[in-house]
Amino acid sequence: MLDNIQSALAPRGPEAAGILEITWVLVVGGALIFTLVLALTALAFFAPPRWLAGKGLIIGAGIVFPVITLAALLIYTLLAAPRLSAVEPADVTIEVVGHQWWWRVNYLDARGEVDFATANEIHLPVGRTVELRLRSADVLHSFWVPSLAGKLDLIPGKDNRLRLAATEAAVLRGQCAEYCGGPHAQMALFVVAEAPERFEAWRAAQRQPAAIAAEDAADSEAASGRRLFLSHCTTCHTVRGTRAEGELGPDLTHFASRLSLGAGILPNNRATVAGWIAGNQHLKPDNLMPEFRFDSGELRTLAHWLETLE
Amino acid sequence: MRVTALLALAWVALLAGCSDESRPVLGGDAENGRLLLRQFGCIGCHRIPGVAGATGNVGPPLDGVGRRVYLAGVLPNSPANMMRWIRDPQSFGFETAMPDLQVTESQARDMVAYLQELK
Numbered sequence A: 001m002l003d004n005i006q007s008a009l010a011p012r013g014p015e016a017a018g019i020l021e022i023t024w025v026l027v028v029g030g031a032l033i034f035t036l037v038l039a040l041t042a043l044a045f046f047a048p049p050r051w052l053a054g055k056g057l058i059i060g061a062g063i064v065f066p067v068i069t070l071a072a073l074l075i076y077t078l079l080a081a082p083r084l085s086a087v088e089p090a091d092v093t094i095e096v097v098g099h100q101w102w103w104r105v106n107y108l109d110a111r112g113e114v115d116f117a118t119a120n121e122i123h124l125p126v127g128r129t130v131e132l133r134l135r136s137a138d139v140l141h142s143f144w145v146p147s148l149a150g151k152l153d154l155i156p157g158k159d160n161r162l163r164l165a166a167t168e169a170a171v172l173r174g175q176c177a178e179y180c181g182g183p184h185a186q187m188a189l190f191v192v193a194e195a196p197e198r199f200e201a202w203r204a205a206q207r208q209p210a211a212i213a214a215e216d217a218a219d220s221e222a223a224s225g226r227r228l229f230l231s232h233c234t235t236c237h238t239v240r241g242t243r244a245e246g247e248l249g250p251d252l253t254h255f256a257s258r259l260s261l262g263a264g265i266l267p268n269n270r271a272t273v274a275g276w277i278a279g280n281q282h283l284k285p286d287n288l289m290p291e292f293r294f295d296s297g298e299l300r301t302l303a304h305w306l307e308t309l310e
Numbered sequence B: 001m002r003v004t005a006l007l008a009l010a011w012v013a014l015l016a017g018c019s020d021e022s023r024p025v026l027g028g029d030a031e032n033g034r035l036l037l038r039q040f041g042c043i044g045c046h047r048i049p050g051v052a053g054a055t056g057n058v059g060p061p062l063d064g065v066g067r068r069v070y071l072a073g074v075l076p077n078s079p080a081n082m083m084r085w086i087r088d089p090q091s092f093g094f095e096t097a098m099p100d101l102q103v104t105e106s107q108a109r110d111m112v113a114y115l116q117e118l119k
């Protein structure tokens, strides 16, 4: 299932397909011309001299052929370009903010206000146009999901726009493609392209605050996990529905619904969360979250609560 | 000449090292175990040779765990005890940070098949 999740050779959208087509035209065309040049070189050595004498060859192969070929290529890529940046209004608008070394993902409403926030995972409806507004909170990053589109940088102070669409349901992986210091290589994300109904259900669930009240009654371990969270983690993390409103780290409101942990580096479950809280500097050296030294029981309790944040 | 002889000696020593006392095994699919160690997130806390991303250092590194004498400092190391530990680390009467991860018996057997190979 996870084959080809990060491959420009396995396009899942028109932009990536267009890039792949251009690539093939250039590679195959280049190979043909290269073979032709080699053949001419061989002729120059081995054929009777008069075969290549005369100005015809110079003018034909040296001037006319490159002019026509390059002009054709120029027109071809220019015509391909509008396909890569459609003009009709997008169906979904998402702001993606690069942070050292994770991605804030804000779904925007019709007025351009933040509808809800998540992190390190983008969901999008298959067959709809999605506009990404790429911004940076600190240094240069680059957004690259090879199966969907080419790279585009996240530049401090700029608002770069990337349009894309997915043609089939798939889980895809993306990677920061511009060195941004420290654990840059561990700054990845997942894109979940899903049927529009499933996307709408996901979006409706993400809008909700964390379900706290119900959980207290049912699960006392979760309640003590939440207390630990509220006394140690609120400066940096938000969990909507609680007083945790920190902005320095990823929004954790529906953390347990996400596939990965640590910006795409680990599967997300109770084990990895516990490992992350206690030992994230080994898992992702120099990332900006401190390690915590809880009693072992508290660590398990806290990890348990985070995994209830569906 | 001498170098070759030394190399040959070293090789023999290595082979001898491999074949000493082997523990009773419970079967299990070591390759599947390797994948499960990642999926279940053991990698978040343990360094495990051969498992992608296993750089955790919350618990002991599992290099050489197949030859370790006591698990968690108390349980004599055997495939059966390692399975019990993995399935329910909270059941031994002392506090440990390792959570009960709801590993099934056959999953634990596969993990143990892999871990016992780490000499």
Ligand SMILES: [Cu+2]
Pocket: A140, A141, A142, A176, A177, A178, A179, A180, A181, A184, A185, A187
């Ligand atoms: Cu980067």
